[in-house]
Amino acid sequence: xxxxxxxxxxxxxxxxxxxxxxxxxxxxxxxxxxxxxxxxxxxxxxxxxxxxxxxxxxxxxxxxxxxxxxxxxxxxxxxxxxxxxxxxxxxxxxxxxxxxxxxxxxxxxxxxxxxxxxxxxxxxxxxxxxxxxxxxxxxxxxxxxxxxxxxxxxxxxxxxxxxxxxxxxxxxxxxxxxxxxxxxxxxxxxxxxxxxxxxxxxxxxxxxxxxxxxxxxxxxxxxxxxxxxxxxxxxxxxxxxxxxxxxxxxxxxxxxxxxxxxxxxxxxxxxxxxxxxxxxxxxxxxxxxxxxxxxxxxxxxxxxxxxxxxxxxxxxxxxxxxxxxxxxxxxxxxxxxxxxxxxxxxxxxxxxxxxxx
Amino acid sequence: xxxxxxxxxxxxxxxxxxxxxxxxxxxxxxxxxxxxxxxxxxxxxxxxxxxxxxxxxxxxxxxxxxxxxxxxxxxxxxxxxxxxxxxxxxxxxxxxxxxxxxxxxxxxxxxxxxxxxxxxxxxxxxxxxxxxxxxxxxxxxxxxxxxxxxxxxxxxxxxxxxxxxxxxxxxxxxxxxxxxxxxxxxxxxxxxxxxxxxxxxxxxxxxxxxxxxxxxxxxxxxxxxxxxxxxxxxxxxxxxxxxxxxxxxxxxxxxxxxxxxxxxxxxxxxxxxxxxxxxxxxxxxxxxxxxxxxxxxxxxxxxxxxxxxxxxxxxxxxxxxxxxxxxxxxxxxxxxxxxxxxxxxxxxxxxxxxxxxxxxxxxxxxxxxxxxxxxxxxxxxxxxxxxxxxxxxxxxxxxxxxxxxxxxxxxxxxxxxxxxxxxxxxxxxxxxxxxxxxxxxxxxxxxxxxxxxxxxxxxxxxxxxxxxxxxxxxxxxxxxxxxxxxxxxxxxxxxxxxxxxxxxxxxxxxxxxxxxxxxxxxxxxxxxxxxxxxxxxxxxxxxxxxxxxxxxxxxxxxxxxxxxxxxxxxxxxxxxxxx
Numbered sequence: 001x002x003x004x005x006x007x008x009x010x011x012x013x014x015x016x017x018x019x020x021x022x023x024x025x026x027x028x029x030x031x032x033x034x035x036x037x038x039x040x041x042x043x044x045x046x047x048x049x050x051x052x053x054x055x056x057x058x059x060x061x062x063x064x065x066x067x068x069x070x071x072x073x074x075x076x077x078x079x080x081x082x083x084x085x086x087x088x089x090x091x092x093x094x095x096x097x098x099x100x101x102x103x104x105x106x107x108x109x110x111x112x113x114x115x116x117x118x119x120x121x122x123x124x125x126x127x128x129x130x131x132x133x134x135x136x137x138x139x140x141x142x143x144x145x146x147x148x149x150x151x152x153x154x155x156x157x158x159x160x161x162x163x164x165x166x167x168x169x170x171x172x173x174x175x176x177x178x179x180x181x182x183x184x185x186x187x188x189x190x191x192x193x194x195x196x197x198x199x200x201x202x203x204x205x206x207x208x209x210x211x212x213x214x215x216x217x218x219x220x221x222x223x224x225x226x227x228x229x230x231x232x233x234x235x236x237x238x239x240x241x242x243x244x245x246x247x248x249x250x251x252x253x254x255x256x257x258x259x260x261x262x263x264x265x266x267x268x269x270x271x272x273x274x275x276x277x278x279x280x281x282x283x284x285x286x287x288x289x290x291x292x293x294x295x296x297x298x299x300x301x302x303x304x305x306x307x308x309x310x311x312x313x314x315x316x317x318x319x320x321x322x323x324x325x326x327x328x329x330x331x332x333x334x335x336x337x338x339x340x341x342x343x344x345x346x347x348x349x350x351x352x353x354x355x356x357x
Numbered sequence: 358x359x360x361x362x363x364x365x366x367x368x369x370x371x372x373x374x375x376x377x378x379x380x381x382x383x384x385x386x387x388x389x390x391x392x393x394x395x396x397x398x399x400x401x402x403x404x405x406x407x408x409x410x411x412x413x414x415x416x417x418x419x420x421x422x423x424x425x426x427x428x429x430x431x432x433x434x435x436x437x438x439x440x441x442x443x444x445x446x447x448x449x450x451x452x453x454x455x456x457x458x459x460x461x462x463x464x465x466x467x468x469x470x471x472x473x474x475x476x477x478x479x480x481x482x483x484x485x486x487x488x489x490x491x492x493x494x495x496x497x498x499x500x501x502x503x504x505x506x507x508x509x510x511x512x513x514x515x516x517x518x519x520x521x522x523x524x525x526x527x528x529x530x531x532x533x534x535x536x537x538x539x540x541x542x543x544x545x546x547x548x549x550x551x552x553x554x555x556x557x558x559x560x561x562x563x564x565x566x567x568x569x570x571x572x573x574x575x576x577x578x579x580x581x582x583x584x585x586x587x588x589x590x591x592x593x594x595x596x597x598x599x600x601x602x603x604x605x606x607x608x609x610x611x612x613x614x615x616x617x618x619x620x621x622x623x624x625x626x627x628x629x630x631x632x633x634x635x636x637x638x639x640x641x642x643x644x645x646x647x648x649x650x651x652x653x654x655x656x657x658x659x660x661x662x663x664x665x666x667x668x669x670x671x672x673x674x675x676x677x678x679x680x681x682x683x684x685x686x687x688x689x690x691x692x693x694x695x696x697x698x699x700x701x702x703x704x705x706x707x708x709x710x711x712x713x714x715x716x717x718x719x720x721x722x723x724x725x726x727x728x729x730x731x732x733x734x735x736x737x738x739x740x741x742x743x744x745x746x747x748x749x750x751x752x753x754x755x756x757x758x759x760x761x762x763x764x765x766x767x768x769x770x771x772x773x774x775x776x777x778x779x780x781x782x783x784x785x786x787x788x789x790x791x792x793x794x795x796x797x798x799x800x801x802x803x804x805x806x807x808x809x810x811x812x813x814x815x816x817x818x819x820x821x822x823x824x825x826x827x828x829x830x831x832x833x834x835x836x837x838x839x840x841x842x843x844x845x846x847x848x849x850x851x852x853x854x855x856x857x858x859x860x861x862x863x864x865x866x867x868x869x870x871x872x873x874x875x876x877x878x879x880x881x882x883x884x885x886x887x888x889x890x891x892x893x894x895x896x897x898x899x900x901x902x903x904x905x906x907x908x909x910x911x912x913x914x915x916x917x918x919x920x921x922x923x924x925x926x927x928x929x930x931x932x933x934x935x936x
Contacts, residue, residue, distance in 0.1 A: 039800075044878065044890070045897055067800065069788070069879045074619035074781075078879070081421070081789050087799055101622065176605035178616060215600040218496060218896050222904060223503050229703070230904025231500070245899040252713070252902030253703070309898065346621065357605050 037063045038287030039088030041279070043075035044068045046093060047307040048300070056294045062287045072181060073098065080105045084281045089288035092135060092276040092295065096125060096335070097184060099132065099275065100342030108132055108277030111289055115296040118314045123273050125338055132275035135295050138310035139243035139330045140185030141269040142172070143262045145227030148237035157238065159267030160193055163206060170210035172238040173224040176357075178349050180216050181272075186240045187352055188341065189270035192334035196344070203355050212236060213356055221245070227262040243269060244309040247326040251306075260326045271333035274310065392759075395843065399756035400768060403749045403814070409796070410807050411775055414786030415631070418618075421789060422628025430625060437629040443613075447633060450593060450609040453524065457531035457592040458585055464532050464683060465539035466581070471680040472540050473547035475673070476665045485922040487688055488537040488864070492872030492918045493695075494889040495534075495597025496896055497911045501691040502530050502602060526602040531595065533687055535588045537868075542584040543577060545861045546823055548661035550576055576656050579649050579823040586645045587819060590638065590776040596875060610634045614779040631782050638777030642770040656827040658854055692915060699908035703901060710905035728891075728910060732917055735871055735888040738806045739921075742870035743863055745810035750817025750862065755847065757818070758825045772818050775811040780875025783808060787880060802885060808876040813866030820865060824858040825851060864925045871918055888914040 040046075046068060053064050067088050069078045076098045079091050083105060094102050102108065108131040121127065123134040142163065144156040157163050163172055175183030190199040214220050222231030225239035229249060246260035276295050278288045294300055301312035305323050312319075319327070423430055437443055472484055490498055506512055506519065506526050513519050550573065558568035594611045610630055617627035668677050702709030714728045750772075757769055775783070787808065791798045798804050828851055836846045852859075874889040881890050888910060895907035 044894060066884060067882065070619060070784075074879065077619055077622045078785065078788055080622060081785065082792060082799075085792055087788075178605070179600070179620065213605050215603075215605050216496075219500070219503075219601055221899060222896075223500055223507070228899065228904070229901030231698075241899065248899035248903075249901070251900055353605075 038291050039065045041067045041088040041091045043072040043093040049303050052303045060290045086279040089282040089284045090291045096273045096338050097341050099338040111278045113292040113296045132277040134313045135276050136304050136310040137273040139269040139333045140182045141243045142265040143241045145237035157265050164209050173212045173220050173236040174240040175220050176215045177352050182240050185270040189334045192336050247322045264328050269330045269333040271335050396756045399752050403753040406749045414790035417790035418786040419628045422624035433625045434629050454593040457528050458589045461532045461535045461588050465536045468680045469540045469544040473544040475668050485919040489915045490534050491537050492868045499601030501694045504694040505691050530598045531592045539584045543580045546580040549658040551657040551659045582649045583819040611779050615781045618781050699912040710909040731888050731891045734885050739867050739870035742806035742809035743866045746813030746817050746866035750814040754818050754821040773815045776815045784876040784879030804880045809870035809873045813869050816865035817862040820862040821858045824855045828854050
């Protein structure tokens with residue numbers, strides 16, 4: 001019997017060996033530590049043209065490996081948890097609502113990227129120390145369904161105050177500020193406009209005017225909003241989305257219409273700036289710095305709009321026709337200092353939930 | 358494993374329960390020790406797997422939350438536990454899981470019967486179709502469900518009924534997602550029960566109901582309990598369904614843990630919530646173990662091909678049509694909505710979105726991945742995860758076959774825990790625990806199938822165990838007496854009888870891996886996304902074409918899932934001669 005027992009045990013051992021061999025195979029394919037590769041840690045909406053990334057490899061000799069982990073919030077938190085032991089060399093995708101969290105946690109090493117002089121000072125939120133480099137910005141704004149307002153012969157709303165008027169009763173759908181980044185952005189827009197003690201009153205009015213709250217952007221935009229061509233038959237003509245959503249709506253149309261089917265209420269916007277930084281403890285510091293320079297280069301900056309539907313931070317970067325024709329430049333987007341957002345985010349979201357949900 | 362000498366069958370049963378006759382004590386002790394050693398050897402692989410890829414990462418993330426600056430902060434537990442908001446979440450999580458499980462059983466048990474006992478055209482295809490919801494990303498399925506239940510949905514237009522943002526939408530969606538769990542787990546055993554036993558009871562004068570209640574139901578109880586347990590764990594940790602259909606007003610523990618971990622980075626609170634989740638799951642597992650302990654018994658298993666026949670009489674036809682109607686309304690309609698949306702392009706019906714998927718991949722952004730490549734990634738990950746799950750789960754089930762002692766029952770429960778653990782806890786745990794050599798797997802592709810296998814193993818164990826325990830032990834003994842080695846006994850007695858269960862288990866593990874999103878999204882490499890990850894990417898953007906592409910990819914995922922399951926069923930049918 002012992003021989004049979006031995007056979008079973010050896011089968012078990014063989015099994016675990018096979019498992020670990022497979023695991024080992026996996027390790028072989030990873031190439032994070034060699035100096036010809038630079039690893040970009042980011043969120044899963046990061047995108048760039050393959051041709052542009054190839055150009056970087058041609059110029060510098062470094063190959064870019066992209067490592068993504070969930071949405072923007074999850075990616076930032078993962079980077080913080082693996083602090084000092086980072087998954088890569090450069091992190092891209094922390095925005096002004098999360099910036100303080102990364103700076104307080106000492107995630108980045110200072111580096112002044114080439115081309116920073118071409119970036120407006122207002123977007124350089126860490127101007128004193130250059131721990132992070134601005135790469136792109138976008139605006140979270142209320143979008144409206146042009147057809148609905150034309151059919152009803154109603155002027156679309158323009159400002160936050162307009163949204164509380166009876167004419168727009170039961171028309172707006174927004175996202176949960178606790179779980180969705182446009183939802184939080186919209187809350188911050190109202191806090192910037194009405195002040196620390198005023199926004200609560202605004203939301204009470206908004207609630208009385210029939211605002212609907214759903215959990216995520218996908219449900220708001222595709223299931224509830226009437227202006228999106230994709231998705232179900234929503235019946236709300238106003239939605240909290242992005243200033244770049246109208247260009248995105250026409251991006252794939254074969255025959256380009258005169259104007260996008262949706263418009264932007266320009267007085268309802270909150271500005272989101274996305275940053276990149278050199279991770280502390282990076283294996284390839286030199287490559288990381290080269291990558292940061294590249295992210296600010298004109299070539300990459302002009303590639304940003306059509307890949308991620310955000311605006312380049314460089315003033316001399318040319319916008320693609322889709323953006324210049326169907327997009328709007330928001331002149332007076334609301335902003336709040338990152339420290340202030342960090343301090344108030346949780347209590348505000350709690351108050352907001354109790355007021356609106 | 359080896360028992361000496363011919364013994365009376367009844368005493369044998371007892372022997373399996375731990376009592377032995379004095380006369381055989383000497384030999385049995387040697388055999389007993391060997392049996393224990395064998396069982397430990399079988400358990401070694403699953404134990405190592407769970408220690409490294411589950412217990413260690415989860416412990417790491419919980420410890421990170423509760424230990425600040427080298428000191429344990431247990432005070433946090435009290436604060437979180439007594440917070441009324443936590444209690445609300447816990448209460449909602451529990452009652453919706455209980456209600457969903459009860460509703461799923463009520464709706465799906467007749468289905469399990471029909472699939473097990475009736476022959477009708479297209480049965481194999483339909484069995485694959487009801488499993489499809491199981492793999493769909495909840496974002497996609499939730500949206501399809503809204504099209505059925507929501508404003509302007511099918512029910513709204515027909516009868517003016519709307520269920521969106523009500524608890525009913527959540528419960529019905531849970532039935533939609535978990536129907537297959539009951540049909541496959543219970544139906545798998547039901548098809549193999551010898552109908553002659555029930556017939557004998559009828560002949561002896563029992564009414565149809567009491568024959569069913571006294572003969573069939575007790576035999577089925579372990580499988581029903583196993584299915585109920587899995588549905589409960591799935592709905593207990595429900596995430597996407599709650600968010601989409603419940604709106605922001607409803608939150609489960611899973612949702613709360615996701616918020617605290619991935620968004621607020623409040624690890625202490627997340628750690629306490631994770632512990633609460635563990636405690637609740639452990640309580641349920643204990644309850645399950647207690648109810649099933651004395652129910653599992655040796656059964657007469659027969660070839661399922663021989664138990665199924667065409668329905669007879671109006672009652673059976675009505676039952677068949679009733680089940681088909683429920684399947685059509687609850688499962689096929691939402692799936693059809695997705696297919697319809699994937700074909701309904703800007704210029705009418707056609708394959709615009711499918712073509713766009715193909716051409717977008719050539720045009721060169723890193724955002725786009727060729728659909729074939731995503732299908733390839735998904736199939737490869739799922740195949741590897743299925744192998745992991747079958748090896749780990751199969752060994753575990755073999756070790757658990759004999760009536761277990763307390764230690765082994767604990768092991769059984771440990772295997773179920775991943776189902777009751779938040780995906781974000783596992784995903785983040787992997788990240789902070791598997792970051793040092795020799796286990797620096799953070800950048801390795803193998804993390805994905807490993808995480809998926811964690812969810813697959815419980816299915817393998819739960820589908821195989823009731824059948825393995827139902828195998829009459831006397832068959833094994835007879836083989837052993839005739840000189841067969843334990844390996845040969847397993848191969849020639851157990852394996853043929855559980856072949857069907859293995860196929861069912863493999864199908865589950867494969868489907869679970871195909872659809873896994875919660876943990877995969879944190880660890881999949883962006884240049885090698887699985888289908889659900891690629892779908893989520895498309896859905897995150899505005900535009901008719903990107904939405905259509907998400908629907909097209911979802912349809913492809915459905916086809917891949919149904920196709921793989923049908924192929925698995927084919928393998929089973931080919932081997933049914935062994936029964």
